[in-house]
Amino acid sequence: MTISVGLSTYLLVGAMLFCIGLYGVFAKRNIIAVLMSIELMLNAVNINFVAFSRFTPWANTAINPLIGQVAALFVIVVAAAEIAVGLALVITIYRNRQTTNVDDLNWLKW
Amino acid sequence: MSTMATIVFFIFAIVAVASAWGVVTSKNIVHSALFLALTFFGVAVLYVLLNAEFLAAAQILVYTGAISIMVIFAVMLTLRGDVSVSSPETNKWTWGAGVAGLLFVLIALVILSNGNWRILPMASTAGGTVELSALLFQWYMVPFEAAGFLLTIALIGAVILVKGGKERNDH
């Protein structure tokens, strides 16, 4: 039996990370844990980008496969910005409300 | 792909997924943060296997380094009560597990049923850091600068948010 590591394998790893992250977003009560789960999801997306980049043949000159890596790089940038602002918001909310519990952050409801 | 690379892949893929599992299941938020760093590291190794050395480096620096540290600082600043129950589940977690599981099954079905994706990597040395930088600084110059601008704005925004507005300083 040969275990081959191809594109699908990487995509499956990405899918697992994504769904675990999604579960975290749904299930965690601490808002920082939710943010961490979002980071997991972003990483899963990045794995997909890089995997497709690697497995795309260079035959087609019109499409540079490295675009996938560029996209992943921009995702990292945006993720860094997001986590910075997100954590700043968490700290501000904590100052005002003395809580990081997502269930308590429901004052936008009817 | 050599057997060695296959073994490395499976080790680190399992590390990444398992520690991601740890992130979302751990009741202790500090443990979650540490698991998160581990996941980032595992993903970085996968990048290396995918010939994306620069991204791997960026992953280690930005995620494992900066973001994990920031998360831990945030945890430290907001922690109160017993740390061992600092990250509980909501009472609707079963629903979340159901939807996430369903989504995974769907995605897996799509991936496995798609024949075009059942391919092995070709031996290729192209796609190194040099080509990436050429692409980034020639074709994607403007988005790159925009990303830099975005980061600056985010930094300023974060500082202002945490520091608070003027009226807070007044009293």
Added chain:
Amino acid sequence: MFKEMHNLFQWAWLIPFLPFLSFLIIAFITKRSKGLSSTISILAILTSLGLSIGIGIGVISSGTELVEQPFLSTVNWLTIGGLKIDFGTLVDPMSAMMLFVVTLVASMVQIYSLGYMHGDKGFSRYFCYQSLFAASMLGLVLATNLLELYVFWELVGLCSYLLIGFWYFKVSAREAAKKAFITTRVGDVGLLIGILFLYKQFGTLDFYGPGSLSVQMATNFQDFALIGSASYLTIMALLVFIGPMGKSGQFPFHVWLPDAMEGPTPVSALIHAATMVVAGVYLVARMFFLFDHASPVALEFIAGIGAFTAIFAATIAIAQDDIKKILAYSTLSQLGYMMFALGVGALTASMFHLMTHAFFKALMFLGAGSVIHALHEKQNIWDMGGLYKKMPITTITFGIGVLAISGIPPFAGFFSKDEILAAALQNGHPFIYAVGLFTAFLTAFYMCRLFFVAFLGKEKQENHPHESPKSMTVPLMVLAFFSVVGGWAALPEHNFAYFIHYGAFEPEGMNWGLAAISVLAGLLGIGLAYTIYIKQAIQAEAIVARFPGVYKLLKNKYYIDEIYQWVIDKVMDGFVAKVLYWFDIHIIDGIVNGLALITRGAGSGLRRTSTGQLQTYALVFFFAVVVFYLVLAMGEGQLAALNPLAMLGGVK
């Protein structure tokens, strides 16, 4: 030469645009400065007058070509589906004549208003409305299609409402403004329905040009019976005619016009001479091809209504005492003239009378305004008298107007009125001719009654009249000049009829025999008035005493207002309104309240889903994504085909 003229015609849009611009400037910028506002307004209308004269000269020098083929310049305004509406200008002799008349009268009225409205609180507002009024009327004249015309038509109605109700603090002015607005609106509904039907049938609303209404009607349109034996075009013609009936104050929509005297007198001059009321006549003339292709019934209807209005209003005018009311009924009567001229097929005569009437009626209204101004708002002619000593210019110019309207040669009214009467007789309407002739006699009589009593009669001690300032007398003199020479346009070889006619042009000389008869009728009227009011050989009171019923009937304007009041009180308020009220309360409100209740119920139910918990939202969101995907995948029968990347033709 002709090419240069066409370049000039392309700038015709400036004529309505300049007053409109002045309206905007006054309304938004210079409202606080009275001097600036009036200067801008008058400058704008004078420039338009200059342009109109230029275009008039261009039309005359380009001769036949323009008579056969109007000059159109249009831009597309809107295209919705098949509906394509242009906005543009139409230059032909008729519109050129109207442009000249409207701009001349409007500019005279505005200059006159400098003196008349001096010191009024709403001075700037007045000029603002005046500019808008002139702009909309000029736009109406230049309209290339029915919808464009309708837009300006309604704008004219709006401006008349604003100007009649200019002194809004007077209850009577407010009421009169509403009456004018609502009465004309009733007519406009008919016009609008006509427009919609015409569009449905022909797919265009253009007057002239390729594929336009006139071309289609002239070439390939087969008329057909619509209701009973009435043909489609006849119904359309009658529907369209309802609009002009309201606007031009034809019976039974005439009631608003005398009440419109509540506005400042120059406004009355503008409304009655040049703008609002002749819009209806102009529309009928513009759409004359429609009436021509319709069955003769339509034209006979117009002729009948016109003739009836003419004599109906003239009889009322005899018994009125208010100087402006007399002029108002005289206007109604003259409008009836124009209408029945159209009805007997004499487009030329009608337009000619429209022009001359604009000159002498504007003159007389402004003269009346001058008198009222001098006597401090006295309007009853019996309170006046002997004004000729103190107000020579007003008296002389007013006298010219009276002679012109009485049809005495060589004044303007003689030519146009004679042409109408001759056309009526020659086109085979002897009865209408007789009515017209009798009306001419009545007109001469009541106008001279007004003139003799107010200007020549015994001086009243309590009055201290004085001649009006230059700004008021100069327009009077200008208009008097045109009231004298305006009719001479009928004399040269390439005369008025050469340029403005419908169908083939037939040069016609003056019919001096008929002219003599109508002059005789006019002289008879003047003589009768002279005997009664100057010589006092016959006592007016004695006549009244002999026919008290008739006098009362005339004095009360045939009780038309009272009849309308009764109808509205008893039928509309008493019955129709009650039914509608019930319908409104139970059906309309029921639907509205029901909708509100459903919305409220749905809202109070659905708000429970708005928990404010982000995770619940995300859960629902992703669940929906999964469901959508599954539904689509089931629909396609396979998962792989729906793979988004595969669909995009992505990585192979």
